[in-house]
Structure formats: C-alpha cells, structure tokens
Amino acid sequence: MSEPPRQPAASASAVSQAIEGARSTQDAHPYGLLIVDDEEAILESLELTLAEDYRVFTATNGPDGLEILEREEINLVIVDQVMPEMSGVEFLEEVIARKPETIRMMLTGYADVHSIVRAINDGRIYRYIQKPWEPDELRVDVKRALETYHLTAENAQLGAALAAANERLRAENLYLRREVQRQYAFDQILGESPSMQRVFDVMEKVAETDATVLIGGETGTGKDLVARAIHYAGPRKERRFVAQNCGALPDTLLESELFGHKRGAFTGAHADKKGLFELADGGTIFLDEIGETEPGMQVRLLRVLQDGEIRPLGSSETRKVDVRILAATNRDLRAAVESQRFREDLYYRLRVVEIELPPLRERREDVPALAHHFLDVANDKMNRQIQGFTNAAMDLLTACPWSGNVRELENEIERAVALAGDVEMLGPDMFSEHLRKEVAAEVGRSIELPDEHDLNRAVDVLKRKMIETAVAETGSKTRAAERLGIPRQSLQKMMKRLEMD
Ligand SMILES: Nc1ncnc2c1ncn2[C@@H]1O[C@H](COP(=O)(O)OP(=O)(O)OP(=O)(O)O)[C@@H](O)[C@H]1O
Ligand SMILES: [Mg+2]
Incomplete structure (x- = not known):
C-alpha cells in the first residue's frame, strides 16, 4: 500500500484555514457602533476601548452622525449629552425616528439627574455612561446591551416567523376544509x-x-x-x-x-x-x-x-x-x-x-359508471393509463351479486389495476377468484329448474327468465341480444312469441 499523497491535503487545509481566518475577522465585528461627541479626545479614547471588538464609526456633531446612521449598519449609538449643534437628547429622538431598534447610550459629564432619568424612563436611552468611565466597565456595558439587542431582534424574527406560519396554517385549513367539502359533495x-x-x-x-x-x-x-x-x-x-x-x-x-x-x-x-x-x-x-x-x-x-x-x-x-x-x-x-x-x-x-x-345488485345499471370512476381513481393513484374494460369484463362486473356492495367493487378494481400492469383494457381474467366464484354461484342460482314438466314449456320459462334478466341488466335489447349470443332480430321475434312486451 502506498502512502496517500500528502501535498494536496496539506494545501487544501491551508486554504480552508485562510478562508476561516478571513471569516473570523469579519465575524469578530458583527456589530456597528456610532459614537458622537464634539470632543475629539473623547472620541479617540472611546474608539480605543471599543475598536478591537466592534466596527466603530465616529462623528463630531449630530448631523454627521445621522448621515453615518443612514449609511452604515449601526446597532448601538453612544452620544454626548451636551453638544453645540444638536443636543444628545435631540440626536436620540432622530435615531428613534429613523432606526428605532438601535440601542442608545448617553455620555454625561455631570449628573443632570433629571433629564437622564426622564430619558431612561421614556425608553429613549438604554443607559448612561458617566465621564470619566472605566474602560472595562464600558466594554461590559456595551456587550450586555448588544446581547439584549440580539435577543430582541431574534424575538422579533421568531414572532414574525410564527405569524407567517400561523397565516399559512390558516390558509391551509381553509383549503383543506374546501377540499373536504368538495370531496363530499x-x-x-x-x-x-x-x-x-x-x-x-x-x-x-x-x-x-x-x-x-x-x-x-x-x-x-x-x-x-x-x-x-x-x-x-x-x-x-x-x-x-x-x-x-x-x-x-x-x-x-x-x-x-x-x-x-x-x-x-x-x-x-x-x-x-x-x-x-x-x-x-x-x-x-x-x-x-x-x-x-x-x-x-x-x-x-x-x-x-x-x-x-x-x-x-x-x-x-x-x-x-x-x-x-x-x-x-x-x-x-x-x-x-x-x-x-x-x-x-x-x-x-x-x-x-x-x-x-x-344494495348494488338491485341497481346493476350503476355498475359501469362506478367501475369507470374507480378505474380513474386507481389509474391516478398508481400512475397507470388503463383505458377501460373489455365487454366480457364488464359483463362479469354487472353480473356479480356484490355482497360487499360498492366497497367490494372499489377494492376489486383497485386490485385489478394493481395486478394488471401496463394493459390497455381490464379483462375478466384480471379479477379475483372470489369474484368469479360469486358470479358463478349467482348464475347457478338463477338457472334453477323451472316448475314445469313439459319440456317445451319449461324451456320457454327459462328463455323468458334469461331474456328478462339480460334486458334488465344490460338496459338495452341490443346489448341483451349480444350477451345471449343471438341476433337482435331473433331476440325480438322470441320476445314477441313469448308475449314479453
Ligand atoms: N354511490 C357511490 N358513489 C361513489 N362511491 C361510493 C358510492 N357508494 C359507496 N362508495 C364508496 O364505497 C366505499 C364504501 O362506502 P361507505 O364507507 O360509505 O359504506 P358504508 O355503507 O358506510 O359501509 P359499512 O356499513 O361497512 O360501514 C367508500 O369508499 C365510498 O366512497
Ligand atoms: Mg360505514
């Protein structure tokens, strides 16, 4: 056994490392921070504290800050409370109007307790940072705030997904109800x-x-x-x-x-x-x-x-x-x-x-339509293209006494379609042994010997009985003659002689 070539494996892993490396630098800065303060020194020092973990943007006044807010993906803003052009509170009002989901923090040089407490209570700021700040503390504060942001965003997303799923379910329900109504029409x-x-x-x-x-x-x-x-x-x-x-x-x-x-x-x-x-x-x-x-x-x-x-x-x-x-x-x-x-x-x-x-045997004229209907259903279900039934097959189906009625007919046809494979027509041999026996028994029953001793009269009784059944079951003299195996004219003559009209 030779050693597997090492060279390609090593270089593949080097490539994947390079890709992972690239991704991790990006992933390390998923959140964008915007800091607005008119004092450059403060901006610099805040940037120093936070730039290692976040994408930090800075602005020395409110309007510039808003421009960055519009342009970049900003998750959290830190704003100085006292600035010449636009105050911190005014700036935050704008942030609320434009990107309400952004987390807002305020820098404050002296404890203007009233306005800050009000701002917190009104939900305008998440918290305030007192100058001078402890860098580690600030880092923890920002991290917590963003975790909250993340959870809120996730919640909103889940909520929206849930609402969409509910909507889908409602629509599906309605559809199913319509389907059921249609199915049982x-x-x-x-x-x-x-x-x-x-x-x-x-x-x-x-x-x-x-x-x-x-x-x-x-x-x-x-x-x-x-x-x-x-x-x-x-x-x-x-x-x-x-x-x-x-x-x-x-x-x-x-x-x-x-x-x-x-x-x-x-x-x-x-x-x-x-x-x-x-x-x-x-x-x-x-x-x-x-x-x-x-x-x-x-x-x-x-x-x-x-x-x-x-x-x-x-x-x-x-x-x-x-x-x-x-x-x-x-x-x-x-x-x-x-x-x-x-x-x-x-x-x-x-x-x-x-x-x-x-019972189905008392309405045999319904058999052909039912048989074709169940054939369509079975064709669909089993992806077959069977066109219909041979005459002999349909005769068999119409002659059957169907002790299990429509359900039995349905099962019999489904079974025949399943076993027939790719045929054009279903023939009588494709139905079950049970069905053929049922039909044979029925035919046996129907040719009980007539109560006649004179042979000619007895034959007439039998003929009359068979013609009656054939006409009733096939619904037409032409089909009846076909089934009885005699020409139509002969049937008509015979019926006349037997006084059958
Ligand atoms: N007239 C019909 N048209 C189409 N399909 C029918 C007809 N009658 C019955 N079926 C079908 O035959 C099968 C049996 O029907 P169903 O279950 O309603 O019978 P049932 O009288 O309730 O029987 P059971 O007494 O055994 O409960 C079903 O698949 C049904 O869809
Ligand atoms: Mg039932």
Whole structure:
C-alpha cells in the first residue's frame, strides 16, 4: 500500500484555514457602533476601548452622525449629552425616528439627574455612561446591551416567523376544509339508477334542515358517504362533522367518548375530557352502527334527542348542546325493535327521515359508471393509463351479486389495476377468484329448474327468465341480444312469441 499523497491535503487545509481566518475577522465585528461627541479626545479614547471588538464609526456633531446612521449598519449609538449643534437628547429622538431598534447610550459629564432619568424612563436611552468611565466597565456595558439587542431582534424574527406560519396554517385549513367539502359533495356520489335518484332527492331536501336522519343499507352501500354529504351540503358545513362507530367500543368507553367524563369518573380518567357531542357543538355527529348500542346507551341517546342535553360521565350536571344527529345501521332496526333489542321511542326519534341505500345488485345499471370512476381513481393513484374494460369484463362486473356492495367493487378494481400492469383494457381474467366464484354461484342460482314438466314449456320459462334478466341488466335489447349470443332480430321475434312486451 502506498502512502496517500500528502501535498494536496496539506494545501487544501491551508486554504480552508485562510478562508476561516478571513471569516473570523469579519465575524469578530458583527456589530456597528456610532459614537458622537464634539470632543475629539473623547472620541479617540472611546474608539480605543471599543475598536478591537466592534466596527466603530465616529462623528463630531449630530448631523454627521445621522448621515453615518443612514449609511452604515449601526446597532448601538453612544452620544454626548451636551453638544453645540444638536443636543444628545435631540440626536436620540432622530435615531428613534429613523432606526428605532438601535440601542442608545448617553455620555454625561455631570449628573443632570433629571433629564437622564426622564430619558431612561421614556425608553429613549438604554443607559448612561458617566465621564470619566472605566474602560472595562464600558466594554461590559456595551456587550450586555448588544446581547439584549440580539435577543430582541431574534424575538422579533421568531414572532414574525410564527405569524407567517400561523397565516399559512390558516390558509391551509381553509383549503383543506374546501377540499373536504368538495370531496363530499353530492356529485361525488354516483348513481343514475332510479333508486339512487330517489336517495339524492331526499338528501337534497334534508340537508338544509336539522332533521335527524337514519341511514340504512348493507355494508359498503355508501352510508358513511351519504352522512358526510348531508353535513357538507347543509348550513352546518363550516362546523365539525364527527363520527363514532357505536359498535366498536364497550359501553362505558363509548359513553365517555360521546359524552365526556370528569376526572376520576373511572380508573384511568386522569383528567376531565370533552365528549364528541360537545366537540360537535354547532355541527353534526354521525352515530354509525347505532343498532349495536346497549340499552343504557339508548336511554342516554334518547335524552340528547329529546332535550339536547348531555351529562359527562361522573358529573352531576347536564349541559346543552346543539348537534345534528345522523345515524346509520346495516341491521334491520325495526326487527330489533320487535324483538325488544332496540328501544322503540329511540327508533322513532332517529328515523324522522329515513334513507335506505339499495344494495348494488338491485341497481346493476350503476355498475359501469362506478367501475369507470374507480378505474380513474386507481389509474391516478398508481400512475397507470388503463383505458377501460373489455365487454366480457364488464359483463362479469354487472353480473356479480356484490355482497360487499360498492366497497367490494372499489377494492376489486383497485386490485385489478394493481395486478394488471401496463394493459390497455381490464379483462375478466384480471379479477379475483372470489369474484368469479360469486358470479358463478349467482348464475347457478338463477338457472334453477323451472316448475314445469313439459319440456317445451319449461324451456320457454327459462328463455323468458334469461331474456328478462339480460334486458334488465344490460338496459338495452341490443346489448341483451349480444350477451345471449343471438341476433337482435331473433331476440325480438322470441320476445314477441313469448308475449314479453
Ligand atoms: N354511490 C357511490 N358513489 C361513489 N362511491 C361510493 C358510492 N357508494 C359507496 N362508495 C364508496 O364505497 C366505499 C364504501 O362506502 P361507505 O364507507 O360509505 O359504506 P358504508 O355503507 O358506510 O359501509 P359499512 O356499513 O361497512 O360501514 C367508500 O369508499 C365510498 O366512497
Ligand atoms: Mg360505514
């Protein structure tokens, strides 16, 4: 192994030393001092005391001093009190007017206590220096004054930075709120089917009011989405929307979440805590899976609905809140009332307006638009350029019973996009095994044997059933004929013979 060449290393360090040296002489004099006195001897001696540590400028009269003040970066001025042209106090008034952040010190030959005390009290001077001065003391005084200056400047800077950050946060908040409002706007909920159009009608009417709404529907049908859209379309949109899943917590914890608690209300309650009802004051609370609540909780919810009153856990006082309540359930609440698992009075209070979201399999005509929407979202998210679905793929999607409803469709498409890679169209083979099984089972169910023993009549029953389904699901005779694998004219003839119009 050969020794590393020493020459370049040594010269590099010499260069860096030279640079550091240059910087340190500059850095040693970050502060500029201005001394104004009509006696040259005093100027000289002050300069001698201070020039080693500061950039010192001198002037023998006020006007010259002001000129330097304007031209140079001056952090501290020392001025003689008694001067022929402009007195020390007059000079300092000018300094205050021009560069108010400059630290001001006054030299005084005799103790004119009154004017100096007044000047100090008025904040015009930082302190006075009595002639003759002790050089070391003066150096300490100046150093302290500049430290104060530094801190004040830093404070001001931090204050300004904080104000700017606050302003940014405020703007960001506003932006985010707009974003959320946009994200949950009605037009983000897709559905051309008559059943969804009816849902939109009710939503629109109810959004403007404070009415309690009970949203029903199987899992994944969009209950959450509808609740948020109602809130963000209504007069409470600038206030909070808070959601709580009532099925997710044991009773006591749920009570404390919703109503808050006093310190010591239960083990672990170390401090008072506000509940969601108070946080949502003026806004909306969304009680998801309301069907899962225990009887005790049902009583408490009834009280809020009746009197707008809540009582934090462990507190003896009740509080009024102004909160709009939206609730959702995927259970049959009426059945729960009948079997006495849900209070009837609460049920009626909740379903002032009822919105029932239809399962996706009962509005298959919405599938293509939803599928394309989720494809767009997934394309964006994963930076893909998939154009659409092959006919066979779309047939598969429309035939699926979607037990997980829109959520399942969304996941299925996201998964397909992730796995498909760079294809132009999504084909049926790109969907999950689970989906294909679901479709196969559905098709199996739909060709149950007809209740007919005569073969011809039985075949007619089956034909009628298949044509009905194909027309309903594809929405047009042309597409239905395509799916059934027969020409359109044949379909029309067949429908006529089967008296299907
Ligand atoms: N009509 C629709 N248009 C667009 N997206 C929808 C629609 N319905 C549902 N979604 C989407 O489907 C997913 C499931 O919806 P959501 O969470 O609102 O269902 P949910 O009824 O609350 O389900 P769960 O009962 O499981 O809580 C969400 O990503 C939602 O954005
Ligand atoms: Mg939900």
